[in-house]
Amino acid sequence: MLEAAQLVYNKFWGKNLNDILQPVPNYGDLKYFTEEQIVDLKLMRLLYGETVLLVREEYDVCYNALKDSNSGGVVVTGQPGIGKTCFLYYLLFRRLSEKKTVAFQVGDIFFLFQETGVRILSNSSTQSSIPRGIWALCDYTVVIAIPCPTFLAASTMGNAWIVQTSFPSRSRWSKWLKDQKGYLVWMEAFSKKEISAIGLIKRLDVERLCKNYDLWGPSARTCMSLMDGGQLEDYKRSVESAADKFTRDVGQFADLDDMSVSHRLLVLLPCKTRRTVTATLASDHVLGFVFRAYAKRDLAARQRFYQMISRYYPWLCASARYIFETGVLLWFRYSPTEDLLSCDPALDWYPELKIPACRENMVFFSKPEALNHVDNLKLPFCLVSVSETSAAVVAIVLTEDFVITVQMTIASKHDAKSIGFEKIYEGLPPKFLEARTWCHVFLTDTEDKAISLREQRLDDVVEKLIETPIYFYSAFFNVDELASILTAERAEKLNDDIAAATEKMDTSE
Missing domain, CATH: 3.40.50 (Rossmann fold)
Structure with missing residues (x-):
């Protein structure tokens, strides 16, 4: 020595x-x-x-x-x-x-x-x-x-x-x-550039290493250990077990001290001074494991878990948002066609608006060009964005009378400039849009947030972006009411469809 x-x-x-x-x-x-x-x-x-x-x-x-x-x-x-x-x-x-x-x-x-x-x-x-x-x-x-x-x-x-x-x-x-x-x-955790550099100097398959990073999070040790394909199934089981433990009692991990859960599910994010830390879920892929574990819980356990992560643990807001958005998409896909979601207008003179479930008439898209060919669709029809850069609008619902852009959010305020109305305006056929009223709905998880969102005066901002008027609404969507729709199998199928659409987007670029 x-x-x-x-x-x-x-x-x-x-x-x-x-x-x-x-x-x-x-x-x-x-x-x-x-x-x-x-x-x-x-x-x-x-x-x-x-x-x-x-x-x-x-x-x-x-x-x-x-x-x-x-x-x-x-x-x-x-x-x-x-x-x-x-x-x-x-x-x-x-x-x-x-x-x-x-x-x-x-x-x-x-x-x-x-x-x-x-x-x-x-x-x-x-x-x-x-x-x-x-x-x-x-x-x-x-x-x-x-x-x-x-x-x-x-x-x-x-x-x-x-x-x-x-x-x-x-x-x-x-x-x-x-x-x-x-x-x-x-x-701070590894950046993707650093994980690529590690792969290069260790003579590893950099592309595969980066895929592990995207799927499982920024632990270099995990990314490198999963280069051995034989370890993947065992690691998946460990993530499933961690997600089960996490959704059973999230309160026990409030101090981020249980490493059996946190290093498989969470990414620790230090503040600028490096003296304090918060956390988020490691990736969308890992979020899927958490959601499937959540879906297997009984109604009371789901209510308790969602309330905890959405109200008391700000560092888990990404998980709450994911659960909320996934619940809404499952409603669009599996709710009976007669189900309608009532929306409250920002101004009393706006037209009455109810969002329909679209069931099999639902597809995922990644580029605004997908909106160019909506003339012959069977209505109502729902297009769901899977692009991280395609603005905050997650769903576009088309009916005989309306173009309804739906933004799912668990925040109480939102800036209209980041919604991306211009791309939608440019993508939709002009005659199709002219024949319909454009409504934008903030869909959120509490009535108080719904009130706050629709009271924002965004009309003036929108007028500077596009020539078509947009009427603003909000709606309260209660995830607790998904008992008959929410199953782990349906959540997994939805996640697979989104992953397939995202992969198709990546390969086409």
Whole structure:
């Protein structure tokens, strides 16, 4: 071990880090330590378990968040599989390049790197062996649960500043962090550019790796493990189990501390300062697992779950929105044709409006050009957008008398400029539109939101966008009333149809 530590010292002490790092091919702004460098430094002897080390853009952000602290320590945490342990080794290299004395814990010993060289010391050494102002680095492992006694004693005396990297499980580090009056720094998850770079320097199938990223979320560890096709079914089952647990009692995960659920379902999103964090579901694909688990619950359990995520956990608003939108689409597809959804007008003189269920007369579209050929459709007909860039209108319902653009939202306000009326206006045949009244409906999940949405005065904004008048309405859609329609099988079929339409869109571009 001492030989490896000496190699690291000789390589980095006082050296320019940028001169040592290698650019990632085709990603010139990203750099990394190559496999050859890792081997030459014998980093495996220092318990480094990877073959390369990508210097993420986030590492510089986190380093700047660390270096001005006056506390006794910090835990750097975040999404599992985003390079927290790699960050610790990067910290070691960077501090050495800046000629800063640093201690680095490895198992039951630690190395003291200083201007005179490297020393190896026991974890139970006296705190006096730690020079004042030192950074003491350690990673949470099965061997190292908390920083060693020497680090903790030196921190208490004000000599050392501890940096530990760990999963976001408070039981691991809350006591020592509280005792040392420390704080948390949350690390951002991998970007798609970074996951592509990892694939390139590890000689993996980058396209397949990015598909795993889109399907399952930004954990590099998960994305790479699923390159082995044999692990996919087991991972799906683990996500299904997590979704089942999540929808059974979402309240138990309010502090994001249950890693059996959070790292399979959630993406942790730090704020700008990296001191606090929120979360969202990892992907639309993962949202589908949550919805199917939700659909299997009885009515009382569904009501409880939806109320919790829509009212009390803002970080789960994407899940609430997905459940609401999926419920509406299932209503369009499976509700009896005689069912009509009554809408309330923004002004009393607007025409009476009721939205019909369209059942089999429902298709998905990705481009406005799909609206060019609606003249011969059997009405009523519903077109549902699957394009992320096609504005906020999710559904367009065509009847003999109306063109009804439907925006599904769980917010209480919305800006008309982002709705995308211009594209719809340009896409519909002029004569078809002239023969009908255009109505826009904000469809939401509470009566209070419905009132707020229709009271917005959007008429003037719309007049500046298109030449056709649009009448604004709102409607309250109660997801609790879907008991006879909502099943896991129907939800899965809807999700498959949307995925197929989205894939068709991707291949045509």
